[in-house]
Amino acid sequence: MKTRILKDTTEDIKLAAKIIDEGGLVAFPTETVYGLGANALNPEAVGKVYAAKGRPSDNPMIVHIASKEDLAKLTPQITGDMETLMETFWPGPLTMIVERNPEIPDVTTGGLDTVGVRMPDNKVALALIDASGWPIAAPSANLSGKPSPTRAIDVIEDLSGRVDAIIESDNCSFGIESTVVDMTGPEPMILRPGIITEKDLQEALDKPILMDPTLNVRPDRFNNDNFKPKAPGMKYKHYAPKAEMMIFEGEAEAVEAAINAERMERELLGQKVAVITYDSGNPKQAARRFFAELRDADRHGADAILAAAIEEEGIGFSVMNRMLKSAGYNIRKV
Numbered sequence: 001m002k003t004r005i006l007k008d009t010t011e012d013i014k015l016a017a018k019i020i021d022e023g024g025l026v027a028f029p030t031e032t033v034y035g036l037g038a039n040a041l042n043p044e045a046v047g048k049v050y051a052a053k054g055r056p057s058d059n060p061m062i063v064h065i066a067s068k069e070d071l072a073k074l075t076p077q078i079t080g081d082m083e084t085l086m087e088t089f090w091p092g093p094l095t096m097i098v099e100r101n102p103e104i105p106d107v108t109t110g111g112l113d114t115v116g117v118r119m120p121d122n123k124v125a126l127a128l129i130d131a132s133g134w135p136i137a138a139p140s141a142n143l144s145g146k147p148s149p150t151r152a153i154d155v156i157e158d159l160s161g162r163v164d165a166i167i168e169s170d171n172c173s174f175g176i177e178s179t180v181v182d183m184t185g186p187e188p189m190i191l192r193p194g195i196i197t198e199k200d201l202q203e204a205l206d207k208p209i210l211m212d213p214t215l216n217v218r219p220d221r222f223n224n225d226n227f228k229p230k231a232p233g234m235k236y237k238h239y240a241p242k243a244e245m246m247i248f249e250g251e252a253e254a255v256e257a258a259i260n261a262e263r264m265e266r267e268l269l270g271q272k273v274a275v276i277t278y279d280s281g282n283p284k285q286a287a288r289r290f291f292a293e294l295r296d297a298d299r300h301g302a303d304a305i306l307a308a309a310i311e312e313e314g315i316g317f318s319v320m321n322r323m324l325k326s327a328g329y330n331i332r333k334v
């Protein structure tokens with residue numbers, strides 16, 4: 001398949017919208033990561049997304065809308081809490097899991113009776129959804145298992161020849177995927193942590209927010225059969241770079257020393273080593289850079305990626321969630 005590389009101009013967005021309307025696939029920017037979009041109500045189009053990504057078909061997709069009113073078309077009932085979160089955080093990096101209307105095909109929700117919905121905060125994404133006239137189902141625009149794409153070049157690398165069009169636009173400002181919060185129970189539960197944190201949701205709703213207890217657990221607990229993540233997508237090996245990745249956890253100085261020692265040892269063996277360290281005081285910057293740095297390490301042929309853990313507080317918790325998965329929970333305590 002020939003993939004058209006489009007610009008983020010009004011004219012090209014119109015063209016992309018036409019491709020969506022005709023049942024095709026278009027990769028487009030959002031404020032979190034690039035998404036691979038299809039008409040959410042067209043089962044054949046959505047089926048093609050799974051094929052293009054090589055994604056397991058039990059992993060449901062997030063449906064993107066361009067106006068808050070459109071939520072009512074996807075779910076039978078909008079609760080007070082849903083209303084509050086939508087007014088507080090949309091457009092923005094928050095996905096709500098809600099009961100689904102029957103018009104949404106099974107293939108979009110992986111057969112679940114719920115659907116994830118969000119209104120992205122990116123004008124190209126909003127213009128595309130609006131011009132297509134459809135809600136757009138979009139997972140991240142990477143090949144399944146690879147790090148999420150935060151730059152157009154990453155999307156082109158993964159999906160050229162596999163989708164109808166890619167809209168080339170700016171780098172994503174947040175760099176990790178949206179916070180996913182399940183709104184179907186009596187208490188909201190975070191299934192995937194993101195830039196909008198537990199504390200943000202708690203303040204908006206003025207009630208406690210639950211967290212999927214499997215988030216960020218270390219391998220000894222992870223191997224327990226009862227410990228199943230609630231968002232289907234969270235169970236897959238994820239975001240993995242080609243290089244072997246290792247996370248160093250401990251006091252800052254000890255971590256630095258251990259990373260340096262490991263690096264020297266590996267370089268003496270002729271390996272290429274990439275080091276990733278972030279300022280724990282600036283987890284937003286870590287979020288913006290992380291996936292791009294994994295991809296750059298792979299592009300430069302790194303054999304190993306050595307990363308310093310960051311403090312698991314607020315957005316730092318969300319960044320560590322991605323780091324742990326990328327490293328396949330390969331952690332060294334120092």
Ligand code: TXA
Nearest residue numbers: 032034035060114115116139140177178231232233234
């Ligand atoms: O920021 C984002 O959310 C990006 C951009 C493109 O919007 N999209 C994204 O989609 O990250 P994806 O498909 O890579 O991740 C969706 C996550 C998966 O973990 C999936 O299992 C979960 O959301 N999810 C979707 N619908 C769900 C549902 N009905 N119930 C539980 N989890 C759901």
Ligand code: MG
Nearest residue numbers: 139140148177
């Ligand atoms: Mg993804």
